[in-house]
Amino acid sequence: MIKSVLHRLCSLSGVSGCEDEVGEYIVSELKGVAEVKIDNLGNIIAFKKGKQRSLRKVLFSAHMDEVGLIITKINDDGYLRFSTIGGIDTRVLISARVKVGKNKVNGIIGIKAVHLLSKEEKTTVPKLSSLYIDIGAKNKDDALKYINEGDIAEFDSDFVEFGDNYIKSKAIDDRFGCLALIELCKKELLYDTYFAFTVSEEIGLRGAFACAYEIKPEIVVVVEATTAVDLADIKGENKVCSLNCGAVIPFMDKQTIYDKKLFKFATELANEKQIKWQTKTKIAGGNDAGAFQRSLAGIRVLSVCVPCRYLHTPSCVINFYDCEHTEKLLFELIQKLGGESNV
Amino acid sequence: MFNTLEKLINIPSPSGFEENIAEFIKMEISPFVDKVYIDILGNVIARKTGMGAKIMLTAHMDEIGLISTFADEQGFIRFSTLGCPDLKSFVSNKVSFLNGVNGILGYEKKCELKDFSFEKCFIDIGVCNKEEALALVPIGTAAVINSSIIMQNNKIISKGLDDKIGVFILIEVIKKIAGSPNDLSFVFTVQEELGLRGAKTASFEIEADYAINVDVTSTRDISTDNKMAVNLGKGVAIKIKDKGIICHKKMTTTLIETAKSGEIPYQLEVLEQGSTDIGTVHISKSGVICGGISIPARYIHSQNEMVDTDDVNNAIKLLIFLLEKGIIFLS
DSSP, X not given: OOHHHHHHHHHSOOBTTOOHHHHHHHHHHHTTTSEEEEOTTSOEEEEEOOSBOOSSOEXXXXXXXXXXXXXXXXXXXXXXXXXXXXXXXXXXXXXXXXXXXXXXXXXXEEOOOGGGOOHHHHHSOOOGXXXXXXXXXXXXXXXXXXXXXXXXXXEOOOOEEETTTEEEESOHHHHHHHHHHHXXXXXXXXXXXXXXXXXXXXXXXXXXXXXXXXXXXXXXXXEEEEEOOOOTTOOGGGGOSOTTSOEXXXXXXXXXXXXXXXXXXXXXXXXXXXXXXXXXXXXXXXXXXXXXXXXXXXXXXXXXXXXXXXXXXXOEEEEHHHHHXXXXXXXXXXXXXXXXXXX | OTHHHHHHHHSOOBTTOOHHHHHHHHHHHGGGSSEEEEOTTOOEEEEEOOSSOEEEEEEEOOBOEEEEEEEOTTSOEEEEEESOOOHHHHTTSEEEETTSOEXXXXXXXXXXGGGOOGGGEEEEOSOSSHHHHHHHSOTTOEEEEOOOOEEETTEEEETTHXXXXXXXXXXXXXXXXXXXXXXXXXXXXXOGGGTSHHHHHHHHHHOOSEEEEEEEEOOSTTSSOTTOOOOTTSOEEEEEEETTEEOOHHHHHHHXXXXXXXXXXXXXXXXXXXXXXXXXXXXSTTOOEEEEEEEXXXXXXXXXXXXXXXXXXXXXXXXXXXXXXXXXXOO
């Protein structure tokens, strides 16, 4: 995995519905590598010719969008009211730094100082509706010089390497997937393969539905970052999956029971190639596979994920080695799924 | 007459793990249909071809279940649910994993109904440690509650009647129907309990003009909530509405008129909570004219669901009467 490309991808803005920056970058990366088109919703669909024709239409998919905020109202005093786009825990918004609008104006989500809190306020999480973004505007007219109602805000968070090959950034969910697909697409492939970079996954798998009908694939492999809860004091099954334990191949999540033959194929392939893998120990989360599986007369789906702590916060954390194992497995899969008769 | 139903119930089919029951249904109906096959998601699709408009009849093969997600150091298995079982009713009962291993659904401390929590449940398969547990029950192994069928006073009491009673009814219709002017597709769907998943893709496979679903519905007779009119044993229920659909007036009217002219006892169903496969079928492609017939059932999603055999027979009669006559709606 090329960290600098992940760094670049994570620093782009791509809150659901506004994935243009990410899309443009991906298109530039795939220039001369694959046939690329952009559909009506903004999904990027790439077709890469392999050495041989594929036995079946195989699609590798990752989503471009990230969770974020949208400005719903500018108060007369210049503070911005907002709503969330995608699932964000209100607790992680407090004191977060954000960039607002096209000009990426700096903003801070502030709350009252601790000295001024009532007893009740000290023990409860503030309501989303009570939070605001402070962009340092004097009043509404001043704020309007920089931003507008309806503007998007994204997390302002540096890409940082720390510890033993850990990486922290916003939007690793799912820029890791985008990176993995770009890297696969640049390799010499045995079989013809489709790649999709979808929009609006975080607000209901919306792009993936359109992709399914456009491409009509027989097999889809969804590449994702999935929640790892291997945190202090969390034990047993509640960890769901853990960093440093390799690629995650889920058998089921809230959206999907994955195709059993594909799950078996992927796990056996991982074992054979000595690629570290784990599965999820709780039925939680969901991804574009849910949309793909239930499109048309049904599509077979598999998911291969990198475990990621603090998903949907400004500081997603992944481990480089897990990425390496995940990418290795994806490469083995892409060289087989198109040609193996017994999949 | 209910031999086939008993066989269906004895084949475990938790959502997502319907392979065995699918094979059984395929074998059972293949002499009576023109074509039968299993699609990508695992739905069984049977065709009785005809010249008229295409009717799709659906019932779901899956039943609620459990799936293992983890084994702790003592060898206790933690699990997630497949669909929404009434877990309180499962505590202290036997569960059977699909690979044949049996266990007890245990609870961390004496279970007070008011603070019952799924997080405190586990499955005890009588082993001493994690390794033994995982060797017998690998992560991702599905299970169903272990309960036998009781027939008594015109009642059938069993797990899985939701919706094996619907599957049974469609099989009986397939076997007994003399013929139909319509083009019939019978679909036995997967993963209804997880969000009507199989029915969604089957709709695109069949592209029906009309569809009728057979599933169970709640009854009012065991509750103090008098908002629902349906009672056990008072006739087959014709669906007006549930959370997922307002049935098409043409279809509802046709079902009611057919019941009247055949002197088949029926009741009208307005279900406030819950939906069935038909909810997704009617909004597939450019829309499908849909209706539903329901079997009143007590204790749904527990290990002892109860239906009345008269209601079941009336449902079979209604469907056969309707399909033999044929459906044609002029636009």
